Amino acid sequence: MTTRDTQSEPDRPLSRRQALAAGGSLLAGAFAGCIGDGAGGGQTTGDTTDDDGPVAVASFFSFYDFARKIARGTPIEVRNLVPTGLHGHGWEPNASITREVLDADAFIHVGEDFQPWADRTIQTLEDDDADTQLINVREGVELVDLAASLDPEEEGVGEGRAQDPHFWLDPLRAKQSVDNIAEGLVALAPDHESTLRENATAYKTDVLDRIDADYQRIFEAADRDVVQLAAHNAFQYVGVRYGIQMRPLVVNLAASGDVRPSDITEAKRVIDENDIRYIGAAVFETRRPAQQLLSETAVEAYYPVTPYAGVREDWVEQGWGYEEIADNINMPTFEVVLGNTAPEDVAIDGWNERWRNFE
Template identity: 55%
Template sequence: MNPDANELNGLSRRRFAALGAGAFAGGLAGCTGTGDGGGSAAGAGDGSTEGEYTVVASFFTFYDFADTLAEGTDVAVENLVPTGLHGHGWEPDPSIQRRITDADAFVHVGPDFQPWADRAIDALAAETQGTRLIDAREGIDLIGLADSLDEDEAVEGAKDPHFWLDPQRAKGAVENIADGLADVDPDHEETIRENATALDAELDALDEEWQAVFDAAERDVAFLAAHNAFAYIAERYDATIEPLVVNLAADGDVRPADMRRAQETIAENDIRHIGAAVFEPIRSAKQLLEQTDVEAYYPVTPYAGTAESWVERGWGYFDIAREVNLPTFRILLGAADPDEVTFADYGRNFEP
């Protein structure tokens, strides 16, 4: 099955229909944002938790993939992380462990990335009920960390965990999740595989769109007032993307040295437009706006979470790529005039 982009995007929107106000209790925060996790998770499946099988996910991107793969099956997929949070440094309450234990499967991002998910997996070993573990990262070829990065933030022995930003590596996660869902609901394996084929085709299309932006680039360097989450984009498209914060965690800790390096990079490359992370503090982006020749900042996100307005629009991974990241990179790379690019929200000099 190879549906067109509109058909596939329709699949990605279905699970948002019945989201309630509780989904938004977390508020906006970064990878290390905090929230009480008190049941304020995003909706599941076709907007309900009804289904013969329940699969829970620890991360928005892989929840979105799993939910699309489950279209037409007896699997309902739930995102455990509240809207507005990445779930990296999130500390959920004990009810989340029970939801994982009660589920038929748990989709996670592999060890050493989400400590709470690692603890939940350890706790499952003491349970009699067999929750299947689906590691979205299994077998993915990861890139190494830059010399400046702290290995404590890495996974699998000094590797960068943000592989899902690369559409081709993301196809490996789709395969891993499809294999896991087929084990959960073997009666619908054919449907799951067909949905996986469609997702792969859409990732190929997105890869081409990213490539077109970098092919049209008139600038050599893009600067992001954000943490170091875009190395896979830089590696895939042979580009230079300079982050404000060189570490991998979006903890809002911007050092004076980071700002000095940012100002030097902006001056040396005559940069007028920069990216700013939607789920991170924008104080530094505003400061660069005041203290350098930067004229405006625009939104970027590593797809690790979703905003309330995106939920209301039914946006998934592909929608966020096309409505947020790709338009911003067109501007940052000089592939489009800023006046010709429109954003549904979080546009020019956005406020959280």
């Protein structure tokens, strides 16, 4: 992954993560029994060899990516806590991740009731009166009702949450999270305010507005307004923004949610009634349901979709972020499943061969 150059601030006082280094490990050890055994260690951008700049850690890949783009040209180091290859929603970290948050200058998170481990970590920070700055990317974002994306019998999924948290799939709603991150990073490094705000403005205009325009073109060109996904219920915001029926196979919010026989039956009905030949399958979820639909319906192939919840090793090697994943994964798949483009005609070399019925 490409890393940016950093600048040093002269005579910077001892960072809070240095001051907490000894005590943080003790607190993290005490907290170990409250969280799972998942390994830690995601991507890092910035200077990792000294303590010249503040450190911001992110609980979710999309917002790590936004933050690293906003922080370019500043001494802020941004770290992704979610390990490569894992979905950021259902992941449960071990105590080392709690230690990283305790030692960081800022914690970028997705708001309450989305990542239970992040909620517990924030509670630990508050109980300990730690001075780690909290940056809630969801602050001020207009959410849609959760029930609108669920069958009536599934409305209890999510332990009482009334709204769908997956707002960042809508690039226009994602702009508010960019503003939230920028505000938090400005508070972290006020001497670099102009650079941070300029980077945030450029990202909203050059990336998110451009992605929105491309999505509009794709969905407006389609004759069909139904997309069948062998994936969990994370794509409602795309449907709401662009007037498309996103039909998830797993109707709850959990990426590891079980597929019921009734879910398969409903998917078969949608596929048959809409003459669907291609469906989307989630990159970080099991492909078994997609393979079942492939063998039991007229579907010819499945192609990848992702809610930007994690990254593969090859994506990291290529330096892919939210923008590149939109361009190389979600957009071409939507073109194909909507019937706009034949899979072999996707204008990315080797895309069909690489992603057709991928493992």
